[in-house]
Amino acid sequence: MLFDSKEPPIVISIGGSLLVTDKGIDTRFLKNLNTFIRKYIKRGKRFFLVAGGGVTARKYRDAGKDVVGGMSMDDLDWIGIHATRLNAHLLRTIFEDIAHPRIIENYDKKLRNWKESLVIGAGWKPGWSTDYDAVILARDYGANLIINLSNIDWVYDKDPRKYKDAVVIEKLTWGELEHIVGTEWTPGINAPFDPIAAQLARKLRLTVIVANGEDLDNIENIIEGDGFKGTVIQPYRIDASFYDRDYYIGDKDRYRFGRKASLIGKLLRRIAIYYRAMIIRIFLKPKNCLDVGCGTGELVSILRKTGIDAYGVEISEHALELADKSVRPFLRNGNIVDLPFETNSFDLVLTFDVLEHLERGKIKKAIDETIRVSKKTIMHKIYTKENIWIRLFHSKDFSHLSIFTKNFWKRKFMEHPDAALQRNSIFHLPRIMESIFLLKKK
Numbered sequence: 311m312l313f314d315s316k317e318p319p320i321v322i323s324i325g326g327s328l329l330v331t332d333k334g335i336d337t338r339f340l341k342n343l344n345t346f347i348r349k350y351i352k353r354g355k356r357f358f359l360v361a362g363g364g365v366t367a368r369k370y371r372d373a374g375k376d377v378v379g380g381m382s383m384d385d386l387d388w389i390g391i392h393a394t395r396l397n398a399h400l401l402r403t404i405f406e407d408i409a410h411p412r413i414i415e416n417y418d419k420k421l422r423n424w425k426e427s428l429v430i431g432a433g434w435k436p437g438w439s440t441d442y443d444a445v446i447l448a449r450d451y452g453a454n455l456i457i458n459l460s461n462i463d464w465v466y467d468k469d470p471r472k473y474k475d476a477v478v479i480e481k482l483t484w485g486e487l488e489h490i491v492g493t494e495w496t497p498g499i500n501a502p503f504d505p506i507a508a509q510l511a512r513k514l515r516l517t518v519i520v521a522n523g524e525d526l527d528n529i530e531n532i533i534e535g536d537g538f539k540g541t542v543i544q545p546y547r548i549d550a551s552f553y554d555r556d557y558y559i560g561d562k563d564r565y566r567f568g569r570k571a572s573l574i575g576k577l578l579r580r581i582a583i584y585y586r587a588m589i590i591r592i593f594l595k596p597k598n599c600l601d602v603g604c605g606t607g608e609l610v611s612i613l614r615k616t617g618i619d620a621y622g623v624e625i626s627e628h629a630l631e632l633a634d635k636s637v638r639p640f641l642r643n644g645n646i647v648d649l650p651f652e653t654n655s656f657d658l659v660l661t662f663d664v665l666e667h668l669e670r671g672k673i674k675k676a677i678d679e680t681i682r683v684s685k686k687t688i689m690h691k692i693y694t695k696e697n698i699w700i701r702l703f704h705s706k707d708f709s710h711l712s713i714f715t716k717n718f719w720k721r722k723f724m725e726h727p728d729a730a731l732q733r734n735s736i737f738h739l740p741r742i743m744e745s746i747f748l749l750k751k752k
Contacts, residue, residue: 317715318695319356319429320533321453323444325460326364328523329397339524344404346526350533351408351427354717358414358451360431360444361401363393371498384436386497391433394440398432405430417446438495441504445511454713455670456516457532458503459523465490465502465541482543484512503543515545517711519670535673535712535722542669548709550645553626558606586662586691587612594687596657602649602680603664607633607641614640621656623649647675654685654751665719666693667709677722681729681751688729688749692719699743716745728752 328339347357367390374381374389398413405428410421414431421429434443444456462470463478467490470476482490487508491501499505502520511518519532521540531538546552586609590599596618601610604622606629613620614637622637623644624630630641644650646664659680668676680688695715723731729749 317355317718318455319358319447319451319453321358321360321444321448321456323360323441323456323458324362324401324523325458326362326367326393326397327461328364328459329361329400330365332365335400340400340404342526343523346529347405347428348408353721355533356427358429358431358444358447358453359401359405360440360447361394361397362440363390363397363433366396367393368498383497387436390439390497391436394433398430402430414443414447417443417450420450438506439499439504441507442510445507445514445516448516449510449514454517456511456518457529458518458520459529460502460520461522461524462502462520463522463525463539465520465543469500479541481547482541483547484508484543484545487543488512502541508543511543512545515708517545517670518543532670535670537675538671542671544711546708548667548669548711550625550627552709554628555632557626558629558632583608583612587616590658590660590689591616591618594658594689596687598656599658599660600649600651600656600683602646602659602661603667604641605629607637609662610640611637623651647672647679649679649683651683653682655683657684657686658689659684659687660689660691662691663693665690666712666714669711673712673722677726678728681726681749684751686751688751690719690723690747690749692745692747694719694741694745696741697744716741719745719747723747723749 329336347359351357370389370393371381371386374385395413395415402409402413408426409428409430410424410426414421414429415434417434431440431443431447433440441458444458447453448456465479465482465487466476467479468476487503488505491503491505491508493505493509495504495506503518519538519540519542521528521532521538523529525539528538528540532540590596590613598619598621599613601613601620601622604610604624605626607622607624610620610622611634620640622641624641625643625645627643630638630643633641642650646661646668661680665673665676680690693710693713695713720731723729726749729751732748732750
């Protein structure tokens with residue numbers, strides 16, 4: 311197929327300590343998980359659930375050590391692997407009517423043309439934990455998110471059970487995590503994420519969120535793009551400092567035709583800006599508008615020349631410094647999740663290629679804010695999974711944190727209580743080139 315309209319699956323690695331505690335199998339957690347997964351499958355989500363070994367593995371390892379005094383690394387691993395397979399079979403039984411019939415135990419054997427919305431995975435080989443298996447699934451089946459469920463709310467700089475001064479870490483790069491967990495695997499290691507899995511996730515540039523599996527309301531926030539409690543592990547730190555001078559005038563944005571060195575790049579960018587201005591001026595006709603994530607203010611400048619009272623807001627101070635002096639008075643420094651404007655300030659609030667740069671936990675708040683400051687219309691142009699054309703001119707942009715399908719965004723907008731998603735009545739290019747969403751304020 312040219313493109314797949316299905317949302318990428320979400321991989322959830324379930325720590326064995328959630329499935330089996332010192333008191334036995336946690337049926338309360340399993341009942342809640344059963345309800346949670348089924349609710350989201352009805353909404354069109356797809357999941358891989360990978361079961362850990364937890365207490366069961368630890369008890370069998372301890373028993374073996376107690377009897378023989380010592381065990382090989384392979385034997386310790388195999389005990390853990392079989393514990394994960396027992397836990398996985400329990401999950402497979404709970405979800406028997408909706409899950410794929412095969413539990414994945416050999417990750418070299420990929421699923422072909424699978425239709426089920428849920429697949430269960432277990433341990434594979436000695437040398438790593440099921441965290442590594444979860445990363446393999448993300449790689450092989452196109453998942454862009456792994457949620458690692460454990461019995462802790464955050465990753466800490468050291469074990470909080472041993473050190474009272476342990477500090478919560480909300481964001482980590484894979485390199486920073488390596489300093490905490492090391493690079494070596496030991497069966498039964500107490501780490502927020504398997505060091506071997508972390509090395510592969512770093513290579514694949516995946517995002518992993520470590521969160522407490524007991525709080526499924528919080529896990530719902532993660533899936534829905536709302537604020538959540540948990541540690542985000544990413545390849546790079548993507549914040550305002552990422553969008554520096556090199557991003558706007560160098561090669562950091564990873565356009566195939568670099569903006570700085572290539573005449574083709576400059577021409578394509580100029581055409582895109584005038585095209586956007588034409589859409590706004592001819593079809594939307596606002597008296598005033600706000601460009602959120604305006605960069606160096608080029609679109610704002612052109613819109614003002616057409617008679618629209620246009621303004622821009624941008625998180626990067628570097629971009630504002632690069633803006634032409636004539637447009638700087640109409641640009642402000644600010645964040646999309648906390649826009650520095652009053653409610654109902656603009657006829658039109660727009661974003662062009664902004665929302666896909668947001669962390670998952672900021673998406674809902676960003677949408678809320680763009681709707682809040684608009685009094686009539688909101689337009690979002692978003693890079694989605696279907697926009698194959700963009701890939702021809704764009705290599706991997708490290709700041710593209712939220713590349714989803716058009717249906718993902720459509721559902722987010724349709725569910726919003728303060729705006730109604732419109733059928734696109736404005737001119738737009740085919741979906742292999744762009745995805746535009748037009749909303750009307752209620």
